[in-house]
Amino acid sequence: MPPRVDGDPIRVLPGEVVSAALSELDLVADVWSTDARMAREYAHQAAVIAELARRRRVERDADSGEHGRPAPDARALRPAALADVSDDFVTELAVIRGCAEAEASRLAVDALLLTTSLAPTWSELYAGRLTVRKARVLLDLLGDCHPDVAAAVQARVLPGAADSPPPRLGDRTRYHLYRVDADARERRRRDAERTADVHVERTPDGLGRLVIDGPYPQVRAARDAIGTYADWACADGDTRPIGQLRSHTALDLLLRPWDTTRPSVTAQLTIHAALPALRADASTDAPPAELDGAWISAAQCRQVLADLAVLDLDAPPAGGSLTIALDDPATGQTIAVATRADLARAAGTGRGTHRRTSRAATSGTGGSADRHGPGRADPAGHPADGPGLRPPPATPGYRPTAAQRRLITTRDRTCRMPGCHRRPGLCDIDHGHPHADGGPTDCPNLCCLCRRHHRIKTFARDWTFTLHPDGRLTVTTPSGVTRTTRPPGWHHDHEPDPPWLDDTHPPDPSRG
Numbered sequence: 001m002p003p004r005v006d007g008d009p010i011r012v013l014p015g016e017v018v019s020a021a022l023s024e025l026d027l028v029a030d031v032w033s034t035d036a037r038m039a040r041e042y043a044h045q046a047a048v049i050a051e052l053a054r055r056r057r058v059e060r061d062a063d064s065g066e067h068g069r070p071a072p073d074a075r076a077l078r079p080a081a082l083a084d085v086s087d088d089f090v091t092e093l094a095v096i097r098g099c100a101e102a103e104a105s106r107l108a109v110d111a112l113l114l115t116t117s118l119a120p121t122w123s124e125l126y127a128g129r130l131t132v133r134k135a136r137v138l139l140d141l142l143g144d145c146h147p148d149v150a151a152a153v154q155a156r157v158l159p160g161a162a163d164s165p166p167p168r169l170g171d172r173t174r175y176h177l178y179r180v181d182a183d184a185r186e187r188r189r190r191d192a193e194r195t196a197d198v199h200v201e202r203t204p205d206g207l208g209r210l211v212i213d214g215p216y217p218q219v220r221a222a223r224d225a226i227g228t229y230a231d232w233a234c235a236d237g238d239t240r241p242i243g244q245l246r247s248h249t250a251l252d253l254l255l256r257p258w259d260t261t262r263p264s265v266t267a268q269l270t271i272h273a274a275l276p277a278l279r280a281d282a283s284t285d286a287p288p289a290e291l292d293g294a295w296i297s298a299a300q301c302r303q304v305l306a307d308l309a310v311l312d313l314d315a316p317p318a319g320g321s322l323t324i325a326l327d328d329p330a331t332g333q334t335i336a337v338a339t340r341a342d343l344a345r346a347a348g349t350g351r352g353t354h355r356r357t358s359r360a361a362t363s364g365t366g367g368s369a370d371r372h373g374p375g376r377a378d379p380a381g382h383p384a385d386g387p388g389l390r391p392p393p394a395t396p397g398y399r400p401t402a403a404q405r406r407l408i409t410t411r412d413r414t415c416r417m418p419g420c421h422r423r424p425g426l427c428d429i430d431h432g433h434p435h436a437d438g439g440p441t442d443c444p445n446l447c448c449l450c451r452r453h454h455r456i457k458t459f460a461r462d463w464t465f466t467l468h469p470d471g472r473l474t475v476t477t478p479s480g481v482t483r484t485t486r487p488p489g490w491h492h493d494h495e496p497d498p499p500w501l502d503d504t505h506p507p508d509p510s511r512g
Contacts, residue, residue: 036128042135043125049093049111052479056086060461079105080144081112088460091453092477094419101419110139117147120154129162137170141177144188149181202294210250226250270413272325272488273301290488325410326389333471334411334487336389337403346389394442400429404443411487412448416473418483422450430454432467444469 018027082090085108094104114122114135121138124130138157142150156176161169177184196213203209212219230245238245256262273289276282277298289301296304324343326335338346392403400408409424427448433439447467449457457465462478476482 035131039125039128039130039132039135042132043114043122045107046111046114046122046125049107050115052093053082053085053089053108053112056089056092056478058084058086060086060088079109081109081116085112088456088463091417091456092479092481095475095477095483096479096481098483099419100421104419109143113139113143117145117150118142118154120151120158124158124161130158131166133166134161134164134169137166138173141170141173144191145177145181145184149177149184152180153177208294226253229253269304270410271301271304272413273298278302278305323406323410332487334407336391337407337410338389342389346387391443394440397441398435400441400446404441404446405429407443408446408448411443411471413488414448415450415453416447416485416487417449417453418475418485420450420453424448426450428454430457432465432473444471447473 018030022030078087082105090101090105090108093108094101097104097107114125118138121130121135125132125135138154142153145153153173153176157164157169157172160172164172192213193215198213199211201209201211212222214222226246226249229249230242233245233249234242240248252258269292271289271291274287277286277289278301280302282298282302286298288295288297290296291301291304323337323339325337327333328335392401392407395401395404408429409427412424412427414420414424415422415427427450429446430449431439431441432445432447435441439445445467456463464474464476466474466476468474471487472484473486474482474484
C-alpha cells in the first residue's frame with residue numbers, strides 16, 4: 001500500500017487488494033464470502049432502519065396540527081408498510097443517507113417488510129444464504145401480500161432459493177403465490193393500473209425516454225402501430241435508420257405539428273447557459289448548458305434556441321420567449337433576471353448626456369447587468385443611459401412580488417431540500433427566517449421549497465432549517481444529521497469556494 005502523505009487521502013489500486021498468490025479456488029471463495037457479507041450488511045441496515053422508523057411513530061404528526069398533516073390524497077398514496085410511521089420519516093432517512101426520497105421510501109418499506117411479514121427472508125439474508133438481488137425478488141412479489149400468504153410462499157421457495165437464479169426464483173415465487181392466493185395477480189394488475197403514469201427518463205447522451213405505463217396489450221398495439229407508420233415512411237424513401245424513424249413518428253403522433261385546427265400546446269423549457277457559449281463562433285470546448293435540469297452540449301443548446309428563434313435579442317420570438325439571468329462570473333450567484341422589455345428599460349434610450357453605470361447587485365459582485373455594459377455604447381453608438389438591472393427590492397408584505405418570485409425560481413431551479421428535485425413550478429417561495437418573526441420578504445431570505453418540505457419545515461417536530469445570507473440552506477434532522485445545499489450553478493464543486501464562503505471566515509455583508 002502506498003504511503004500516506006499528510007492531507008492526502010489513502011489511494012489503493014484494485015491490484016493491491018488481491019494477492020497474486022491466491023489460487024483460483026481462493027478467488028471463488030472470496031466471491032462467495034463477499035456476497036454473504038453484502039447480504040448480512042443489507043439485513044443489518046434493514047433492521048437499523050426499521051428500528052428508527054418505529055421510533056418515529058405516526059403519533060408525532062399530531063403535534064403538527066391539522067395544517068401540518070399531509071392531504072388525504074397524499075396519505076392514501078403512502079405505502080401500507082408506512083401507515084404507522086411519521087410522515088416526515090422518509091424525508092429524514094433521505095437526508096441521513098444523502099439520497100432521493102423515492103430511494104429512501106423504498107428502503108424504509110423494505111426494512112419494515114423484512115422485519116415483519118418477510119422475517120424468514122431477512123434471516124436467510126443475514127445468514128448469507130440469500131443474495132440481495134434475490135431478496136429484492138421476494139420483496140417485489142410478496143411485499144403487498146397478507147402476512148399469512150407471504151409466510152406460506154416463503155416456506156415453499158426459500159429452501160431452494162440459494163440454488164435458484166433470480167429469474168427462476170421469481171417464477172417459482174409467482175407460481176406458489178398464485179396457488180396460495182388466486183386473486184393476487186388480478187389485484188396487482190389493478191394496483192399497477194391505478195398508479196400508471198407517463199414518465200420522462202434522462203439519458204447521458206443528450207436524449208431522453210418517454211415511458212408510458214398502460215395495459216400490456218394496448219402498449220404492444222401502440223408500438224406496432226408506430227412501427228407500421230415508420231415502415232411506410234421508409235417505403236416512401238426516407239433513408240434514416242428505422243429506429244430513428246420510429247422515434248420521430250411517435251413524437252409526431254403526440255405533438256401533431258401538421259394539425260393547425262387545434263389550439264397550440266405550450267411547453268416551457270428552462271435553459272441555463274453562459275452567453276459566450278451561445279455565440280455562433282463558440283469553441284468546441286464551450287461550457288455545457290442545462291436544459292430542465294439535464295446537461296446538454298453548448299451546440300445542442302444553440303440548436304434549441306435557434307429552433308425557437310430566441311437567440312437574436314433584437315428579433316421577435318417565433319416560437320418561444322426569453323428570460324435572461326445575469327450571474328456573477330466569479331461565484332455563479334444570480335444577480336438579476338430580466339425579460340426583453342426589462343433589458344430595454346435597463347439600457348435606456350441611449351441618448352442621454354450622462355453615462356450611467358449599472359450596479360448589478362451590491363458592491364463587489366464583479367458582474368455588470370447593463371445590457372451593453374457599464375459606460376458602453378449601444379450598437380448605434382449612443383452611450384447607455386438606463387438605470388441598469390438590480391435585484392428586486394424588498395417588500396413589506398408577506399407575499400413575494402412577481403419579480404422576486406421570478407428571480408428565486410430561476411436561481412433555485414428546484415426545491416432546495418437536500419435530495420429533492422421538484423420543479424419550481426411545484427414549489428412555494430418560503431421565508432428562511434419566518435416573516436411572522438420579523439424575517440424580511442427579500443431575495444436573500446427567500447428560497448424554493450416544495451409543499452411537502454415547506455410543511456415539514458413549518459410544522460414537523462425537531463427539524464431545523466437555516467437559510468444563510470450567501471444562499472446556503474442548512475437542514476438538520478431530528479436525529480442530528482445536517483446537510484447543506486446551494487442554488488445550482490453556484491460554487492462548482494471542482495472549484496475552491498471563495499473566502500467569504502469559508503466557515504472559518506465571517507461572511508462579507510456586501511455579498512448578501
